[in-house]
């Protein structure tokens with residue numbers, strides 16, 4: 129069995145991780161988190177989202193955070209933009225990439241972005257065009273590619289349908305997201321297979337929440353298919369406010385440990401990454417939600 133020799137990780141902690149925090153997190157802490165992630169070797173960071181502050185209050189400081197980060201030329205900074213209003217606000221902050229986000233299930237599309245799948249594509253199309261014209265890269269997040277918190281199982285055909293629409297409007301690469309972390313390896317492979325009808329393997333990212341403890345197994349299943357881009361959250365932060373009960377993405381620490389153990393390079397310094405996780409966890413008054421961080425922190429003390 130062959131695996132990719134290199135994996136690119138997008139840390140989505142500052143966005144997917146923090147968007148669900150009830151307590152206010154100061155912009156300065158978010159900025160420091162981004163700095164620590166890039167110091168640990170992350171080359172892609174999902175920084176914030178330009179969504180309605182009434183819907184997601186935690187991301188209301190989006191422009192302040194984008195203005196405050198000290199950028200490295202070799203790091204790609206991405207932000208979520210659900211519509212033209214969000215895109216215009218985002219563009220002023222100079223992201224390298226914007227992310228339009230749709231869902232493979234109708235119910236989740238309605239709950240998350242207040243429109244149907246077809247309507248969401250109509251909204252995204254001019255955003256994608258404007259971004260590409262401005263020289264900004266475009267990614268498309270596809271939620272609920274395995275299961276939906278409102279509709280239950282989601283078929284691969286629904287995933288293929290959404291991936292096809294994303295491709296048609298010019299989205300350059302897509303995330304296969306298991307929003308509620310209910311997926312298991314074969315189901316995830318089927319969702320990826322459906323996406324492969326429209327996107328090359330290099331343009332597919334795995335985005336696995338770890339609610340049921342399946343995210344690393346799902347990552348292995350995706351690795352077996354040659355997928356080499358993954359999203360994860362430092363300290364296992366997060367969850368989506370419109371996916372009740374869903375916990376964070378797989379922690380970046382756990383993902384990096386597994387990949388390095390398999391001889392797969394990530395360019396990330398695990399010790400520095402663990403320190404970044406401790407930093408944000410202390411700011412939130414808790415311990416990192418990562419088995420690897422816990423184990424290595426215990427070892428450091430011992």
Ligand code: HMG
Pocket residue numbers: 144147177178179180181183184208210211213214215229240241242269270271272305306307335337367368369370
């Ligand atoms: P809407 O209410 O249908 O929008 O919300 P609207 O166009 O009718 O506008 C209503 C109000 O919102 C107006 O303000 C607009 O100005 C304002 P008012 O006149 O009432 O004062 N508005 C905005 N304000 C700031 N930025 C904007 C914006 N757009 C409108 N961009 C909308 C539609 C999409 C805006 C709303 O549903 C929304 O913000 N949803 C956010 C959902 C969200 O952020 N979810 C979490 C991220 S997705 C995720 O976590 C999943 C992912 O991780 C993958 C996975 O795991 O599945 C990516």
Ligand code: MG
Pocket residue numbers: 144305307335337367368
């Ligand atoms: Mg997510």
